[in-house]
Amino acid sequence: MDGVRLFGHIDVHLPAGQWTCVLGRSGVGKSTLLRLIAGLTLAGEFDGDITASDGIALANRISVMAQSDLLLPWLSVLENTVLGARLRGQVPDFDRAENMLIRVGLADHMQKKPNALSGGMRQRTALARTLMEDRPVALLDEPFSALDASTRADMQELAAEVLLGKTVLLVTHDPAEAVRLGHQIMVLTPDAAQPWLTPDMPPIRDQYAPTTVACQAALLAYLREVR
Numbered sequence: 001m002d003g004v005r006l007f008g009h010i011d012v013h014l015p016a017g018q019w020t021c022v023l024g025r026s027g028v029g030k031s032t033l034l035r036l037i038a039g040l041t042l043a044g045e046f047d048g049d050i051t052a053s054d055g056i057a058l059a060n061r062i063s064v065m066a067q068s069d070l071l072l073p074w075l076s077v078l079e080n081t082v083l084g085a086r087l088r089g090q091v092p093d094f095d096r097a098e099n100m101l102i103r104v105g106l107a108d109h110m111q112k113k114p115n116a117l118s119g120g121m122r123q124r125t126a127l128a129r130t131l132m133e134d135r136p137v138a139l140l141d142e143p144f145s146a147l148d149a150s151t152r153a154d155m156q157e158l159a160a161e162v163l164l165g166k167t168v169l170l171v172t173h174d175p176a177e178a179v180r181l182g183h184q185i186m187v188l189t190p191d192a193a194q195p196w197l198t199p200d201m202p203p204i205r206d207q208y209a210p211t212t213v214a215c216q217a218a219l220l221a222y223l224r225e226v227r
């Protein structure tokens, strides 16, 4: 990237139908990794392969929620939520979109334009738009970062429910979120994508269970250590 090597040889496997949570210090390349998998344009060069275990191309099988919400300012919340279908020339499913907006707590804001929303409301609109896409692979870049703690917990549960059985890559800065949601956790460093052992119980994990708390604490300590 700009003549600087971002990371060396890394090997990342996303198990089908499971959530993989990726953490790592700011600027290490988490969003870049997500963009690579999504097939989005990069500022730099990439030398490697991105393949699916079924051998079928990933294009058109991925939904992406970027760090910036990418809401179109001239469309309402509802219209933004059905944007994917519109762009594909399909008839939007407004009933499902309205139901999704109710689920993300925006029942009273569907006709508003994005500039009339708070940051957290914009992020929930983008989440609703992503969850509308019924794709086998979902790539989520800090999708809950602007939310208060209780809304965040609700949205994590909604995403886990709607994306059940999908292959999910979640980029997050929050060890508690990773331990709550991840079947697999990876810590990205310039040299490796380091697997981090998750508690035995499956996600969504009880945040207050002693094994979950211990895993979060150890992960946070490790994140503070690695460079």
Ligand SMILES: Nc1ncnc2c1ncn2[C@@H]1O[C@H](COP(=O)(O)OP(=O)(O)OP(=O)(O)O)[C@@H](O)[C@H]1O
Binding pocket: 001, 002, 006, 024, 025, 026, 027, 028, 029, 030, 031, 032, 033, 043
């Ligand atoms: N468009 C760009 N042009 C040049 N360099 C870029 C560009 N986008 C990202 N970079 C650089 O690539 C590196 C990795 O960026 P990336 O956004 O992938 O990191 P990140 O781990 O997701 O960070 P954060 O946790 O802060 O979101 C950074 O050093 C950044 O400066």
